Structure formats: C-alpha cells, structure tokens
Amino acid sequence: MIPKNIAEEFFQCNKCGLCAATCPIGKELLLEKYTPRGKIQLARYYSQGKLDLSDHCREVFAKCLLCGACMTTCPSGVELNKVFISLREEITKKIGVHPTMEKGVQSLIVHHNISGEDNSERGEWRDFLKNLPDHMYQRDKAEVVYFVGCVASFFPTVQKIPQNLVRILESADLDFTILGGQEWCCGFPLIGAGIPEKAREMMDYNLEKVKELEAKMVVFSCPSCYRTWKESYDTDLELLHSTQLIEKLIRDGSIRLKEVNTTVTYHDPCDLGRNGGIYDAPRKILKSIPGLSLLELENNRAQSVCCGGGGNLEMVDSGLTETMAQKKIGEIQRTGVKTVVTSCQQCVRTIKARASRQEIDLNVWDITELVLQAMCND
C-alpha cells in the first residue's frame, strides 16, 4: 500500500511534463516511463490497482538518480523523490530488491558498510598518513564527531578525502574524533534500495554511538550521509557538512589560506546543493583562497546536473552512470577549465573514473584537497 500522504503527492501532479526538462535520465532514455511524470503515473496506476509491480517496473524505478532535479521545475511542488523512494519500498516488499543491488544490500546487512569488507577496516585510510597521532583520531570523547561514510572509508580513489579533512581539522585545533570500526553505514543506500527498516537499524545504532561520545556536533564529508542524518535521524545535534565547517574555520581565522594561482570550476553535488540546500559554503571557501578563480558551470547551484553517481544507479546500470558522467565531463570541458572541484566523494569517484577510462585530461578534486593544498603553501 502506498501511504496516504504519498498518494496525495501524485494527485497534486498536473501532468504538465515540465519535470522532464531537467531529468537527466528521461532525457537520455527518451521513453515517457523514465521521465518523472511517467514514474508518477506508474505510482498512480499501482495505487489504483491497475498495475502489478513487475521486474519491468522495478527496472524503471531503479533508473533514477534521486537527484531531485525534477522537483526544481515541478510547478505544483510535488515531492517526487518521496514518491520514487516509496515505490522502491513497495517494489522491494512485493518482488524483492533489484538483483544487482542484492550484493550491496547483503554487505550492508552483514558488514554494515557498502564495500563488502569487514567493518573493522573502516579506518584503514589512516595507515597512509604520515605523523599519525597516537590516538589515530579516534578518541573516547570529543566535541565533534567526523562521520566519514562508507565510500570515503573503503574506496582507495577517494580515501584522500578523510585523510585531508582530518589534517584540516587538526590544524584548526578542533576537538574531534572519528568512529572508526564503530561507524556503520548511514542508511542512505538502504533507503534507495527500498529497505527503510534496515536503514532505521543503522540510524539508531549510529546515533547511539555518537551520543556515547558526548559530542555536540557531527560533521560529514559525504553529502548523502549529511542529508540522511538531516532528514531521517532524530537528533538535536548540530549537523554540518565539511564545507560548512571549513568555511566557518576560515572565517574565524582558525585556518589561513595561501595563494593558489589557478582557475577551477565547481560541481554542486545533488545531495549537498539541491537536496541539502548548501551552495554558498563551498563557494565561499573557493573565494577565500587568494589567486583562485571560479568559473561556474553552465548548470550550477539548483540547476546542477547529477554526475551519474546518485540513487544507487551505478549498481543497476553502470553504463548509464558512465553516460551521465560523460555528459558532466562535457559540461566541465565547455568552461575551458582543467580542474573541477566538488564536495562529494561519490561525484569525485564517478567523474574521475570516467575521465581516466576515456583518457581525458581533467583534475577532479574534492574541495578538501584544494583547501589542504592552500594551507600547505607556507
């Protein structure tokens, strides 16, 4: 059954079709069923008993980045993402999780992370750091908890992000800790896979762990972890994305930045920008680096187009993810700039992987990398 408040969402849909203007998947796959309006229609059909949830239907709903671009053009304010997630839940309940998501889901349930590795290895990225302090950034108590997230913890191409961020926080003399092997997945990929009850287990566990540390703030380098905590964790703790914290540290003088003479462009990650409402913090950071110029992408801020890494799409159709990443690279290249900065490990991974496969000369930096570089120029 579709919850009543969700059904109300698709009654609100006027079928005007304007959502298709910004849906990257609809534009690529062309057929109406892949557009947000098409998916709303399928949800409506299902709720009216006119459609069985088939493999075909599961495939259609899996082909969505949950990027939220459709909601920026929907004149009726339909919360399309809620409908899409609700349908994924229904589909999983009725016919099971998408076969290609199974492995990831299994790993989340067994290991509490997306990588398939033992969760005790979550802190391995620290091994590559020089002058690692004795506490290895994992303390019994701290003001701030840095929630690293699965991807940045386990995937070597983006382990630099936590490595950079702990250095930055350390030099700002911040009282912080990580959870190491005590951290579990935030629950986001399980929400995307339509298994909210399992996501809830993760959330309850993480919240408990953070409470034990008596922290006042949780900081995230992963926009999706940040968004999930903001939207689904029942907590009064202050939740900040790393860009917000860094910007604050720059503003209050805790971090001083030296000249970096280069021009970069910036890609707004969906879960940070459109879905998290954070556009200014990363831009303020970039502006505070002397000598650095920012050339905006054609589609920036709320208009930013997903890199292809959203919505668990990569697990279901990696080819489509690559197509999206290629389009993103094209947009970056049209600025004439050789360096794209972003604030998300998933965007870095997706864009970097495609660029390297196509042997495209492009620097893909997480913003922490740039900040650290500016700090180290002493």
Next chain:
Amino acid sequence: MIPKALGDEFRSIVGDEWFLDTTEDLATYSYDGFLPEFQPDAIVIPGSTNDISRIMRIANREKINITPRGAGTNICGGSVAKKGGLVIAFHRMNRILEIDPENRCAVVQPGVVNADLQKEVARYGLMYPPDPASMFVSTIGGNVALNAGGPRGVKYGATRDYLLGLEVVLPSGEVIKTGGKTLKNASGYDLTRLFCGSEGTLGIFTQIIVRLIPLPPAKATLQAIFSDLDDAATTVSAIIGSGIVPTTLELMDRVVLDAIGDYGGAKFSKEAQAVLLIEVDGEASLVEAQGRRIERFCKERGATEVERARSVEEAERLWQARRTAFGSVARLTPNCIVEDATVPVKKVPEILKKIVELANKYRLKIAVLAHAGDGNLHPLIMTDLRDKEEMARIDKALEEIYEAAMEMGGTLSGEHGIGIAKKKFMPMQFSQSAIEIMRGIKKVFDPNNILNPGSFL
C-alpha cells in the same frame, strides 16, 4: 488491441525496441497535460520519414487510429489516443537538420525541443520567437500542431507566423512538401498554415522549416503596480493603442500576487490589486524611449508604482514573480485548470470583470494571469478533480466565460488548442457550415478518419 501479426509488421519497420505495448508503456502514453486519459493499443517510435510512411500505409489499410504525440505537454487533450490505436512518438526524430542564417531559417525534425532550437539559433544571433511556457520540454512538432504561442506573442505572434514549410506524411503514406525557405509564397492554397493548428488531424509532420529573426540587441523591462484591477486592464489597451508594440505585456491579479508571496516569492503591498510586467525590445535608443513612454502611461493611468529594470539582474528579479506565478497558484490545490479564452485587446477590462463576476457567482477560486497585451487570458481555476460538485460549477463558469468571449469577438483558444477540452464549444464560435468545411478538409486528407479521431471535429 493490435493483432500480433500487425504488431509484427510495425516492429519490422521500427525494430522491437521502438514498438511498445507493455502495461507500463501504455500507462505512460495515456495522458498529456489535460485531464482525461486514454490508453493507446501501442506506441510506435519511428526514426525516419520513411518509417512513418510505411506505418501510415499499414494503418490506413487496416484502419488503425494514429495519434501523433510530441512531448505530451498540451493542455487540451490533443495528443491522447481518444479512440485507441497507435500513438506515434517522435523521441528519435529530434535533430536540428540545418540552421541557415543567410535565409534566416532552420530545418528541424518534429521532436526537437523548442528551447534547444532557441539556444542553438541564438549562437547565430538569431531568435525563434514562439516561447510557450512548456518550451523546455515541448517539441516543435507539437508546437506546430497546436499553433503554440507564448508571452512574446504580443509583438511576435505565434508558431504559425514563423512557419515557412513542412514535409508531411499523409494517411495514405504519401509524402508531400508544402512551402519552402522563401519568405514570400503566393502559390496555391497555403497548406503550410492549414497544417499549423490542425492538431494532428491532417498529416504527420516529418520536417519543419521555421523562420528566424535577428535577436533584438536591447530590451527594457518594467513592472507597474496598480491598486485597481480595472486601471491595470485599461492601461493594457492604452499601451497597445498608443502605437508601442511591447514584446510582452503580462497581467497578474491579486490572487496570483498573494500566491507568489505565500510561496516565498516577491511580496507586494496590500494595496496592489494588479501588476503588469511589460517588456519592449529592439534598438537600444528606441527601447529607452519606449520604456520612458510606458512608464509615463502607467503613471497617468493610476499605477501606484512603476519600476524599470536597470540591469539584467533587476530585469530577472522583475520576471521572477511572473515565472513563479503559475507554480505558486498550482500548488495551492491538488489541481489547477488553465483556461485560454482570448478577446480583442480592447475588451481585456471587460472580460476580466466577467471572470471576477463568475468566480463569485459559482464560488470558485480563480486567479487571473494573462498575456494581456494580446487579449490572451489565462484564468487559473483552483480545484480538486475529485470534487465532482465543484467540477460541475467549473463547467458552468467555463461555458459562460466562452460565451462572454464570443460576444466580445474573441476566440475559444488563444494558444492551447481545442482538442477535447473545448470540442463541444466549437459551435459557439463557428457556424455549422464553417464546421462542415473543416470536416470536408479533414476528409480530403484523411478519408478513413484514422488521424487523431475524437479531436475537435
């Protein structure tokens, strides 16, 4: 149901991938932006004129109904399969074939999205003026079929005014060409213009030649606030009557202004009963002078406040209210019916009064947005389709709006088309013999009545 053997014939033309008949596909090609839904028996997605010609030959032979569909954004039920059959969708025929700056025209396939064409021709310093609100999604093929307009219509007109020629597949499968790249064309009946606005009842467009104009070098954007709706309305006809041809002359009433404010957009003072958004474009010196004149006009006619944008950003800020208007109103209730009865511009004050009167009479919540400069009203009727009693009152109010528009020498539709939305009102505007002539024309092109049956005729 399309018999399997026939389905196989269609599949052999377009390939399995582009012949769709699953429940999911039938469900998602059963609607457009209008209310009622009709499921087709299948959807076929051709890749070429030749594909369409072969499809039509079979359909004509087997008397299978065909409904062409662009992006399905129209709000008159023009692209739904009212009597079943095949929907032809143009997703694959979406290429701009040629931009010809010397002849100031472009040749496009029907599936090209309006805004994509606009963006592409702008690189040549050219403009394709028709700018329907759906332009970021709607296709040129659909725009031609419905003679789409837009806010720039006051100065630039609608799709028909930019249509130079067509390649059309007839129900028989024959391919004909009409018009061409010439601006002048006095040869024979003007079939090109006949096809425009034919709502998919006469033939399937496969190539479209559109006229382009130079991008105007400058524009002035003004916003005038009135404490009286009637003052705003009379200012509209006064501006038009003065010899100035604004590009855009939009009107928003108090209901719209409230909705915009509530949605977090611009806040207007309590006294504001109507706002006009006015834009003129052209050579910089001319635009400057016209901007000043319009400013004076508005003040003379009771505007309490007139603001002229001094930068692109300021102009964008003024436009912001108008851009968010529909959305702000649409989200107030589950559904929002957009009307488009149109009257001669001098009658704008009168029809506005009538709409307010009918809203009161039938206890309806109606917000008025209007491309006022060309008399094209867009009353937005806020409702919930599940409320049958209210829907009945809406039907009565609509009928009276049309009657009033007819009495004023207006038309049922300015830019949305008739489709099934206003089919039953056709006799209000046309005599029996005029309708018979239209039916006769339809028969010449489509003797078996397979093209978009159930439409306005």
